Amino acid sequence: MPESPIDRVRPLLRVRQVREFSREPVSEEDLRAIGQAARWSGSSRNRQPWRFIVIRDEPTLRRLWQAGLPQTRALETATAALAIALPADERMTISHAYDDGRVAERILIAASYLGLGAGITWVRGEVRPAIGEILELPPGLFVRTIMALGHPSAGALLPKSPPGQARLPYEELVFEERLPRD
Ligand SMILES: Cc1cc2nc3c(=O)[nH]c(=O)nc-3n(C[C@H](O)[C@H](O)[C@H](O)COP(=O)(O)O)c2cc1C
Incomplete structure (x- = not known):
C-alpha cells in the first residue's frame, strides 16, 4: 500500500525544538549537510542576504550561551551552532526577518532528518x-x-506534552474557504 499523504509529511510533523544535548559531537559531514540545507533556502528575490557561521569551539558556544540568556539557553549543552548573519539594513528589516525565519526552519528540519x-x-x-x-x-x-x-x-527526547496536545486542534486552525467570524 502506498504511504498516505499524512504519513509522507510525518517527518515534518516531528520537527521540534531541542534545547538539551548529549556530549556526542556533531560530525563534519552532518554539519556540512546542514550548511547545504541553509544555502539552498529560498530568500526574497533570491538575494541570499545571509552568511552562516558554523561554531564548534566550546568556549565560544558557552560565551554565546551566557551573553544571550534566557533565549540562548539551548547553547549551554549544544556541541555546535550555526549563526545566521544578516546585513543591518533598516530598509530590509521585514524582508530579512522573513528570510531569517525560513532558513532557521530549514536548519531545524535538516537536523531532524539527520537524527540530530x-x-x-x-x-x-x-x-x-x-x-x-x-x-x-x-x-x-x-x-x-x-x-x-x-x-x-x-x-530532550521525552514527550513535552501529552500526545496530540502540543498544538491547537486541526479544527481550530484550518478552515475551508473562509475563517469563522466568532
Ligand atoms: C521566531 C521564533 C523565535 C524563537 N526564539 C526562541 C528563543 O530565543 N529561545 C528558545 O529556546 N526557543 C525559541 N523559539 C522556539 C519556540 O519556543 C518553539 O518553536 C515553540 O515553543 C514550539 O516548540 P516545539 O516545536 O518543540 O513544540 C523561537 C521560535 C520562533 C518561531
Whole structure:
C-alpha cells in the first residue's frame, strides 16, 4: 500500500525544538549537510542576504550561551551552532526577518532528518553587540538567530506534552474557504 499523504509529511510533523544535548559531537559531514540545507533556502528575490557561521569551539558556544540568556539557553549543552548573519539594513528589516525565519526552519528540519536536534535561539536587540563581538562579525552585519545543534539528550527526547496536545486542534486552525467570524 502506498504511504498516505499524512504519513509522507510525518517527518515534518516531528520537527521540534531541542534545547538539551548529549556530549556526542556533531560530525563534519552532518554539519556540512546542514550548511547545504541553509544555502539552498529560498530568500526574497533570491538575494541570499545571509552568511552562516558554523561554531564548534566550546568556549565560544558557552560565551554565546551566557551573553544571550534566557533565549540562548539551548547553547549551554549544544556541541555546535550555526549563526545566521544578516546585513543591518533598516530598509530590509521585514524582508530579512522573513528570510531569517525560513532558513532557521530549514536548519531545524535538516537536523531532524539527520537524527540530530536543533533549537532556535534568538538574540535580543540589546545583546546583539555582545554577540557580534564574540563572533567578531565584520561591520554592517548582525546575528538575530543562532541555531543550537547537537545530539538530543535522553531528556530532550521525552514527550513535552501529552500526545496530540502540543498544538491547537486541526479544527481550530484550518478552515475551508473562509475563517469563522466568532
Ligand atoms: C521566531 C521564533 C523565535 C524563537 N526564539 C526562541 C528563543 O530565543 N529561545 C528558545 O529556546 N526557543 C525559541 N523559539 C522556539 C519556540 O519556543 C518553539 O518553536 C515553540 O515553543 C514550539 O516548540 P516545539 O516545536 O518543540 O513544540 C523561537 C521560535 C520562533 C518561531
